[in-house]
Amino acid sequence: MEKKHLSSIANDVLQRCSLRLDTSVDELVHEFEAGWEPKMEGYSRKLVEFCCSKALTDICSKLEETLVDGSFSRITFDMMLAWETPSSADEERHTVSFLA
Numbered sequence: 001m002e003k004k005h006l007s008s009i010a011n012d013v014l015q016r017c018s019l020r021l022d023t024s025v026d027e028l029v030h031e032f033e034a035g036w037e038p039k040m041e042g043y044s045r046k047l048v049e050f051c052c053s054k055a056l057t058d059i060c061s062k063l064e065e066t067l068v069d070g071s072f073s074r075i076t077f078d079m080m081l082a083w084e085t086p087s088s089a090d091e092e093r094h095t096v097s098f099l100a
Contacts, residue, residue, distance in 0.1 A: 003029070007091035010048050013082040016075060017055035028054070044086035052079045 003011060003025070018025045032050045040046065059066050059075065066072035085091050 005088055006044055006047075007082070007085045007088055009078060009091075010044065010082040010086045013048065013075075013078050014051050016078070017051040020055045020058055020075075042086075044090075045083060048079075048082045048086045052083070055079075 003014070006014065014025050014028065018028055021028070028051050029047065032047050036043070036046070055075070056079075059072060063072070066075075
């Protein structure tokens with residue numbers, strides 16, 4: 001399920017992380033929020049970091065396989081993009097800067 005506050009690439013990465021971990025995005029969010037303190041800043045980026053770190057643990061346990069099939073470079077590149085633009089507000093600012 002897409003999260004409106006996340007950018008399109010962050011939503012895609014969270015979905016792919018959940019598939020790799022055989023869980024739902026909502027379950028990942030619930031697990032993240034159990035340790036999240038509301039006074040902390042950067043919710044979207046921290047959520048992306050949390051989900052990516054869990055998925056990377058799985059990916060690295062099968063590193064040779066993911067390197068051979070090309071999935072390692074694809075997912076890590078998209079993780080980097082999601083980290084750079086985690087929220088829908090970041091995505092909008094990024095889009096506007098290209099149009100200016």
